[in-house]
Amino acid sequence: MxxxxxxxxxxxxxxxxxxxxxxxxxxxxxxxxxxxxxxxxxxxxxxxxxxxxxxxxxxxxxxxxxxxxxxxxxxxxxxxxxxxxxxxxxxDPLAGLTNARIEPKPHQVSIVRTIIRKRQARMILADEVGLGKTIEAGLVLKELRARGLVERALVICPASLQMQWQSELLTKFNEPFEIINGPTARYLGQGGNNPFSQRDLVICSLPLASKDNRAEQIIEAGWDFVVFDEAHRVRRWLPSPGRSKTTKAYELAELLEPHTPALLMLTATP
Known part of the structure; x- marks a missing residue:
C-alpha cells in the first residue's frame, strides 16, 4: 500500500x-x-x-x-x-457503514458499535425526536446484513409511517423492503401460503400485525431482525392491584422475542 x-x-x-x-x-x-x-x-x-x-x-x-x-x-x-x-x-470493525448512502453522526456510530458487541442485538432506542432513530436502526440492519447475520427482516410501524420507512431504507441503505398491507397479504396468501414467508424484507403496520391471524403468520414466518417503531405501544400496565393488562403489540413482541436473534424497540416516549 x-x-x-x-x-x-x-x-x-x-x-x-x-x-x-x-x-x-x-x-x-x-x-x-x-x-x-x-x-x-x-x-x-x-x-x-x-x-x-x-x-x-x-x-x-x-x-x-x-x-x-x-x-x-x-x-x-x-x-x-x-x-x-x-x-x-x-x-474496519463496522463493515456496513461504508455501504450506507449517508454520513452517520458520532452518536449513531456509537450506538451501532454498542449493539453489535452484544451477543444478541437487542435494545430499546429511546432518543429524543430528531436524533435519527430510523437511521440508527438502518445502520444496525446494514451492519448485520454485511456480516451475514440477517437475511429476513421485519419492520412493524404505524400505518402512517410505512412509506417513510420504505423510502428511508431504500434511498439511504439500498434495502428494498416491501410493504405488506391487507390487500397484499391476501394476494400473497393465495393457495394457503403464508404471505409473510413470501418476502425477506417486510414492512407491516402495527394494526395489521396485531390481528390474531396475521400475528400467527408473522411468528410462523420467522425473522432474523425485527424493528418495532413507536414501541411505547408495546406495553403492559396495572389497571388495579393484582391485575395486569397488555396491548396486542406487547403480546406479539412477547411471542416474537424467543425466536428473533436481533430485536430493536424505537420510541421517543418514556
Missing amino acids: GVVLSLDGEVAEVMFPEGEEWINVIDLVPARLSPTDELFEHCSASFAEDNEGSEDRPPAGSDDGDSVKWDNASEFGLFQQANFLRHVLRF
Missing part, C-alpha cells in the same frame, strides 16, 4: 513504507512513479529510493508475468482508491 501525494499529468507521486512491515511516518521513503508502471498485487514497478537509484520489484503473488497497466493518472487513481478500500474494509 502507498499514499498518493500528488498527481501531475501522467505522473503520480506516491509514498511507500520500507520493506514488508508498517513503520513510522518519519521513516517513509518518497517514490515517483509513472501511471504505466505496475503496482500492487500481480504488478511490478520501478521505485526511486531516496531519489537515488532504482529498484525493480517483481509482481506480488504472480509468476506468470501478468501485469496491470494504466493509460492515464485518472485510471491509476481509481485503482489506488479501490485497493485502499479493499484493505480498509478488511480491518
